[in-house]
Amino acid sequence: MILQKLNxxxxxxxxxxxxxxxxxxxxxxxxxxxxxVPLQGNSVQFRSLVSVVSNGRAISQTLVVPGQSKPPGVGxxxxxxxxxxxxxxxxxxxxxxxxxxxxxxxxxxxxHLSLESAIGDPHFSAVCRFLEWWQPEHVAxxxxxxxxxxxxxxxxxxxxxxYVHQRPAVREWWGQQDSAEDSRRGICLVSGKQRTIAxxxxxxxxxxKGAQPAGGAIVSFNLDAFxxxxxxxxFNSPVSEQATFQYATALNLLLSDPSRTVMLGDATTxxxxxxxxxxxxxxxxxxxxxxxxxxxxEDAELKTQLAAFFKRLAQGKQDDLAHSIEDATxxxxxxxxxxxxxxxxxxxxxxSTVGQVSxxxxxxxxxxxxxxxxxxxxxxxxxxxxxxxxxxxxxxxVLAGSFMHAILTGGPYPxxxxxxxxxxxxxxxxxxxxxxxxxIRGLHRRIAAIxxxxxxxxxxxxxxxxxxxxxxxxxxxxxWFALLEKIQRDAQxxxxxxxxxxxxxxxxxxxxxxxxxxxxxxxQHHLNSIExxxxxxxxxxxxxxxxxRLQGFPNHMNLEDQGLFHLGYYHQVxxxxxxxxxxKSIPSAAESE
Amino acid sequence: MSKSVKLHVWGDAACFTRPEMKVxxxxxxxxxxxxxxxxxxxxxxxxxxxxxxxRIHLLKPVQFTSVRRNEVGTKASASNAKSAMKKGxxxxxxxxxxxxxxxxxxxxxxxxxxxxxxxxxxxxxxPVEKHYxxxxxxxxxxxxxxxxxLGCREFIADFAWIEGDLPPTELPEPxxxxxxxxxxLDIDYTPAEGKSFDVIEANTGKKLLARPQFFRAExxxxxxxxxxxxxxxxxx
Numbered sequence: 132m133i134l135q136k137l138n139x140x141x142x143x144x145x146x147x148x149x150x151x152x153x154x155x156x157x158x159x160x161x162x163x164x165x166x167x168v169p170l171q172g173n174s175v176q177f178r179s180l181v182s183v184v185s186n187g188r189a190i191s192q193t194l195v196v197p198g199q200s201k202p203p204g205v206g207x208x209x210x211x212x213x214x215x216x217x218x219x220x221x222x223x224x225x226x227x228x229x230x231x232x233x234x235x236x237x238x239x240x241x242x243h244l245s246l247e248s249a250i251g252d253p254h255f256s257a258v259c260r261f262l263e264w265w266q267p268e269h270v271a272x273x274x275x276x277x278x279x280x281x282x283x284x285x286x287x288x289x290x291x292x293x294y295v296h297q298r299p300a301v302r303e304w305w306g307q308q309d310s311a312e313d314s315r316r317g318i319c320l321v322s323g324k325q326r327t328i329a330x331x332x333x334x335x336x337x338x339x340k341g342a343q344p345a346g347g348a349i350v351s352f353n354l355d356a357f358x359x360x361x362x363x364x365x366f367n368s369p370v371s372e373q374a375t376f377q378y379a380t381a382l383n384l385l386l387s388d389p390s391r392t393v394m395l396g397d398a399t400t401x402x403x404x405x406x407x408x409x410x411x412x413x414x415x416x417x418x419x420x421x422x423x424x425x426x427x428x429e430d431a432e433l434k435t436q437l438a439a440f441f442k443r444l445a446q447g448k449q450d451d452l453a454h455s456i457e458d459a460t461x462x463x464x465x466x467x468x469x470x471x472x473x474x475x476x477x478x479x480x481x482x483s484t485v486g487q488v489s490x491x492x493x494x495x496x497x498x499x500x501x502x503x504x505x506x507x508x509x510x511x512x513x514x515x516x517x518x519x520x521x522x523x524x525x526x527x528x529v530l531a532g533s534f535m536h537a538i539l540t541g542g543p544y545p546x547x548x549x550x551x552x553x554x555x556x557x558x559x560x561x562x563x564x565x566x567x568x569x570x571i572r573g574l575h576r577r578i579a580a581i582x583x584x585x586x587x588x589x590x591x592x593x594x595x596x597x598x599x600x601x602x603x604x605x606x607x608x609x610x611w612f613a614l615l616e617k618i619q620r621d622a623q624x625x626x627x628x629x630x631x632x633x634x635x636x637x638x639x640x641x642x643x644x645x646x647x648x649x650x651x652x653x654x655q656h657h658l659n660s661i662e663x664x665x666x667x668x669x670x671x672x673x674x675x676x677x678x679x680r681l682q683g684f685p686n687h688m689n690l691e692d693q694g695l696f697h698l699g700y701y702h703q704v705x706x707x708x709x710x711x712x713x714x715k716s717i718p719s720a721a722e723s724e
Numbered sequence: 725m726s727k728s729v730k731l732h733v734w735g736d737a738a739c740f741t742r743p744e745m746k747v748x749x750x751x752x753x754x755x756x757x758x759x760x761x762x763x764x765x766x767x768x769x770x771x772x773x774x775x776x777x778x779r780i781h782l783l784k785p786v787q788f789t790s791v792r793r794n795e796v797g798t799k800a801s802a803s804n805a806k807s808a809m810k811k812g813x814x815x816x817x818x819x820x821x822x823x824x825x826x827x828x829x830x831x832x833x834x835x836x837x838x839x840x841x842x843x844x845x846x847x848x849x850x851p852v853e854k855h856y857x858x859x860x861x862x863x864x865x866x867x868x869x870x871x872x873x874l875g876c877r878e879f880i881a882d883f884a885w886i887e888g889d890l891p892p893t894e895l896p897e898p899x900x901x902x903x904x905x906x907x908x909l910d911i912d913y914t915p916a917e918g919k920s921f922d923v924i925e926a927n928t929g930k931k932l933l934a935r936p937q938f939f940r941a942e943x944x945x946x947x948x949x950x951x952x953x954x955x956x957x958x959x960x
Contacts, residue, residue: 134744479788
């Protein structure tokens with residue numbers, strides 16, 4: 132099904148005039164120069180195809196050209212009517228091996244000359260005349276070459292519009308060329324039609340994190356243990372050459388689009404829908420944040436759009452901008468790929484609908500919502516996963532996959548994720564401040580993650596802010612602890628370097644009975660030294676309010692209670708500081724940690 | 725000459741490997757007819773009869789999970805075996821530690837199906853009822869020649885004979901009607917003419933050509949109809 136759906140995606144793009152996608156037998160390549168030759172082929176001018184965009188970056192023109200780029204390796208493989216300057220002109224800047232460059236040019240020239248009679252097009256013949264006339268020594272007369280030959284080049288005839296490789300006669304001839312390999316016909320698994328079956332699947336899949344830079348293949352059979360019934364290589368699974376090309380081209384296109392690609396854990400994940408929707412480019416940002424735009428203004432605009440999108444999601448509105456009502460049933464596909472040597476394996480594959488995915492994402496956005504969030508958008512999956520380990524590289528890859536899967540399907544979050552978050556909270560109270568610049572955000576995200584797990588896995592209903600009527604004692608213990616700490620600050624000054632939190636937080640959240648009585652008696656001293664009588668009374672009242680909800684201190688708290696403790700603490704801290712001054716809440720709350 | 729049977733099969737995991745992704749295995753969404761045939765043949769089969777799968781009911785939602793397993797990269801060499809037979813001595817071993825391959829698999833989790841199939845007799849001197857009742861007795865008692873499995877030997881299947889109503893389905897509504905793409909129907913064996921052949925039949929030594937056959941599978945109300953091998957929608 133995966134190959135079928137990718138093939139469908141290719142066809143969707145092929146019928147979309149806004150997209151440039153290479154037809155079967157062609158590829159999209161970056162061109163930096165063009166050789167303009169007259170019909171006699173006895174002179175040449177070189178034109179640059181590089182355009183400079185506003186921010187000073189040079190962008191080569193992309194053109195659809197016949198054939199694929201060269202296979203890796205040392206062989207001499209000239210392309211057809213396009214190539215790099217070494218093949219086209221026998222020129223290479225600072226050439227280490229002039230002999231080889233000469234061979235390349237000769238191979239390129241001979242290939243074209245041998246095809247002249249078969250093609251029989253005047254423009255193609257002009258190129259042949261040019262190749263006969265041109266000597267690599269002519270380069271000296273064209274100093275501009277040094278600057279413009281960084282990418283590929285192609286041919287154009289003087290006074291004509293369009294390139295030689297776009298000529299109808301040339302295209303017609305190219306379309307008739309079968310791959311020279313021993314062709315085998317059969318039924319294609321993707322299209323169901325009688326076609327030439329691909330022996331190897333090309334083009335290679337590029338852009339999967341950790342895979343070989345030259346690209347990998349989803350379908351490949353390299354050892355005899357994979358062969359069945361005497362079939363060799365990809366004849367084991369009959370897929371036509373055309374379908375092979377189409378699915379791989381579509382997949383490469385998806386993988387090269389940063390707004391659809393999410394790299395999490397060991398997998399590279401892509402998102403697409405059956406027909407164009409905004410969801411397919413908006414949804415991935417829930418996982419890895421907005422893609423980097425090419426300039427700041429665009430970036431800012433994108434961020435505002437996304438913030439608005441998440442806000443609508445959080446309010447539970449079926450998002451009108453992202454998809455209209457009839458779009459809700461549009462199939463939505465998520466494909467996770469991970470590398471295994473030269474092969475690309477399917478990590479996960481999910482078929483859903485835009486409506487369903489949108490519903491699940493809404494749930495996630497609601498679950499992670501908290502008061503006084505330091506970010507305008509909800510924490511992304513990448514950010515939450517970041518909080519499960521000390522260093523980004525220590526995040527277990529399995530966790531990323533299963534966490535993402537939980538969000539997309541609405542299933543329970545992995546408990547390993549919850550445990551990892553609690554472990555980091557315990558381990559990192561002091562280190563954080565020195566270790567990470569964004570530790571305030573980090574703390575917020577951990578609490579958000581705890582809340583999400585409590586809501587989904589432990590079926591709790593949790594508000595975004597302080598909820599003084601919660602039944603669980605653990606939550607109120609967390610509140611109490613926040614209050615005890617605040618009283619200490621009230622008594623000894625806001626800018627204390629260390630508070631009771633630094634020494635007792637872990638113990639208070641796991642074995643309250645062992646520390647709370649001690650902390651409470653300590654707090655009496657703090658209370659007595661608060662100068663303002665009004666403040667003292669209001670604090671005492673709050674202590675009584677919280678204490679009235681508790682019956683003794685538990686000896687031990689399980690993971691669920693620990694999560695509630697953290698949440699209660701966070702809510703109470705936010706509440707204590709918000710009342711005083713709303714604008715100050717985040718930095719001061721952070722100081723108190 | 726046919727008689728239909730219904731068998732409930734279920735298991736914790738299954739992998740009906742797609743041919744195009746059989747190296748890093750990815751399962752089909754639904755049990756393939758040839759896997760269903762394998763299950764039935766594990767319980768009862770004789771050379772005088774043949775199993776024909778009619779339809780497969782999907783009882784649980786399709787859920788995938790991903791595992792990494794140790795597999796082996798080579799096959800035992802047939803030519804080595806042959807020369808060892810002639811000489812009476814030779815090395816036939818295959819050391820898995822040396823040939824180990826670690827490969828990912830995207831497999832199905834928590835599956836349950838009802839296989840509907842019929843028995844066709846090849847040797848008409850025996851009535852089809854004989855085979856039917858033998859199968860029924862064996863299935864009811866839980867007897868089998870070897871443990872039936874769901875696609876791969878490591879995913880063992882439990883089975884139960886069904887008389888009358890089918891077990892309740894847990895398949896959610898949106899999943900029960902959909903296109904499944906081209907699915908392997910079975911391998912069609914024809915006697916080989918000339919030198920080239922794909923397999924040698926174990927019991928007769930005849931050389932055969934093997935052609936995989938595919939059909940366009942579709943789930944309608946949770947049921948996948950399996951066309952007969954001669955049907956027009958079968959492509960090979």
